[in-house]
Amino acid sequence: MTDAKPRVRVFATCNIGEDALKLLRERGYQLEVYDHLEAPPKSLIIEKVRSGIDGLITTLRDPIDAEVFEAGRGTLKVVAQDAVGFDNINREDANRYKIPFTHTADVLTEATAEFGVFILGCVARKLYPSERLVRENRWGAWHPYLPFLGDEVTGKTIAVIGTGRIGQAFMKKAVAFDVNFLCYDPAYLAHEFIQKIQEELDLRFRNGFTSEPRTARYVSFEDALRGADYVSVHVPLLRPGETDTPTFHLFNQRTFRLMKSTAYIVNTSRGPVIDETSLADAVRTGVIAGAALDVFETEPLPADSPLRDPALEDRVRLFNHFASAGRITRLSTDPKKGMAGRCVQALIDVLEGNYEGNPANMPYVVNKEAFK
Numbered sequence: 001m002t003d004a005k006p007r008v009r010v011f012a013t014c015n016i017g018e019d020a021l022k023l024l025r026e027r028g029y030q031l032e033v034y035d036h037l038e039a040p041p042k043s044l045i046i047e048k049v050r051s052g053i054d055g056l057i058t059t060l061r062d063p064i065d066a067e068v069f070e071a072g073r074g075t076l077k078v079v080a081q082d083a084v085g086f087d088n089i090n091r092e093d094a095n096r097y098k099i100p101f102t103h104t105a106d107v108l109t110e111a112t113a114e115f116g117v118f119i120l121g122c123v124a125r126k127l128y129p130s131e132r133l134v135r136e137n138r139w140g141a142w143h144p145y146l147p148f149l150g151d152e153v154t155g156k157t158i159a160v161i162g163t164g165r166i167g168q169a170f171m172k173k174a175v176a177f178d179v180n181f182l183c184y185d186p187a188y189l190a191h192e193f194i195q196k197i198q199e200e201l202d203l204r205f206r207n208g209f210t211s212e213p214r215t216a217r218y219v220s221f222e223d224a225l226r227g228a229d230y231v232s233v234h235v236p237l238l239r240p241g242e243t244d245t246p247t248f249h250l251f252n253q254r255t256f257r258l259m260k261s262t263a264y265i266v267n268t269s270r271g272p273v274i275d276e277t278s279l280a281d282a283v284r285t286g287v288i289a290g291a292a293l294d295v296f297e298t299e300p301l302p303a304d305s306p307l308r309d310p311a312l313e314d315r316v317r318l319f320n321h322f323a324s325a326g327r328i329t330r331l332s333t334d335p336k337k338g339m340a341g342r343c344v345q346a347l348i349d350v351l352e353g354n355y356e357g358n359p360a361n362m363p364y365v366v367n368k369e370a371f372k
Contacts, residue, residue: 008351011048012057013040016082017331020340027348029055046071055347059083060299060321065090069097078350082343084108084324085270086366087237095370100359102346103366104339106165107332108324113169115323116232116268119292120158120174122317123264124230125150129314148314151229151262151289153177155212159224161250162234162269163190170232171216175200178209181216182224186235186245189218221250225258230266237270249275256282264290268323271296280306283315290315294323335364 010024012033024031032048034040039061049056050071056079058064064079079089079101089101122128126148133139133147157180160167168190171181175197183194197216205213225231233251240246251265252275259265265288267274276297282288293307299321301307307316324330324339332338335345346364348354355361360371 008055009053010055010057010347011053013045013062014059016057016343017333017340019331019333020338020344023333023344024347049076054078055080055351057082057343057347058088060085060088063088064101066093066096069093069099072099073097078102078347080343080347082339085237087270091367094367098370100350100362100365100371101367102343102350102362102364104342104364107337107339107342108329109165109169111326111329112166112268112323113173115294116170116266117173119294119317119319120230120232120264120266121153123266123290123292123315124153126314128317153179153230155179156229157182157227159184159228159231160234161221161224161231163193164188164234166268167234168193170234171197178204178214180214182227183216183218184221184224186238186247187243191218194218222258225255228263229260230264231259233265233267233269233273235269235273237272247273249273251275251279253278253281256287259288261286262289264288264292266292268294271299277306280309280312283312284309292317292319294319295321
């Protein structure tokens with residue numbers, strides 16, 4: 001790649017990693033970083049864009065729409081998102097202003113999938129209530145089943161809702177728990193992959209790693225919920241009007257009632273896939289056993305969220321959207337390994353005219369359709 005032209009200006013709405021930002025400075029970019037834990041106000045983003053920056057580095061916290069693109073008319077060349085999701089970026093507005101925006105898909109697949117497995121076990125085996133008992137010095141004696149019992153994962157059935165990259169990676173890891181898989185995807189059926197999972201399950205049985213044969217198969221959404229002991233969610237957020245199979249509030253009062261009363265739901269996909277009021281009610285009334293969530297309808301989780309109900313504390317695990325927060329996944333400057341590396345490489349591709357200067361040919365650009 002050729003050296004960047006001098007005085008290329010970039011504003012980053014957060015520090016995505018010192019090593020990655022150093023790469024931009026070494027190329028001669030004039031870089032300004034909003035180096036605070038909280039997101040910058042939208043007014044500040046607009047001010048920086050209006051000042052004539054060439055590139056904008058964003059996260060899911062930043063609302064990017066026509067107001068921002070208008071402020072950058074004639075100067076803003078790219079919005080580089082340090083995330084796989086881009087719900088915060090108005091695609092229609094980006095296309096209208098002919099501004100490419102990028103994301104960091106693929107590199108966080110394995111980290112997110114393993115986190116899904118971890119928090120599934122966390123809520124099922126009641127790790128948090130157990131540790132709290134010890135830390136609060138309330139563990140007075142050992143007992144076979146009091147003050148509580150957890151639920152095993154081994155030998156159970158997991159419904160995998162969404163069989164894209166992360167759903168598949170989740171299954172590759174969960175297969176070691178000797179489980180059955182009920183799979184559902186509203187749009188993408190990975191039959192070849194599911195067949196390979198079945199072959200892996202069969203091999204484990206033949207080698208004596210499990211005492212019973214296990215299965216992996218596609219079923220309807222309703223049958224997946226009815227048959228599962230655990231439901232792991234990996235679908236994209238698709239709102240009504242965007243598709244024939246929207247996922248907004250896919251889990252609601254009606255669908256929770258399809259699940260077993262002993263079942264748990266785990267969400268590492270997008271918060272609005274679950275109606276949180278319905279979820280809180282379902283756990284509170286015993287419709288389902290519990291939940292583990294890394295994403296929410298509103299982030300950070302509001303103080304008045306029904307999920308914060310103290311009555312749910314031992315049955316609902318709440319995490320701060322950090323499924324991908326592994327050191328390599330978040331900070332590596334290698335675009336094949338790290339979100340930060342992929343984010344800055346995407347920025348460089350656009351600003352330095354790589355791939356013949358056509359965003360439609362650039363691997364990390366999302367809205368390729370605007371440039372074909």
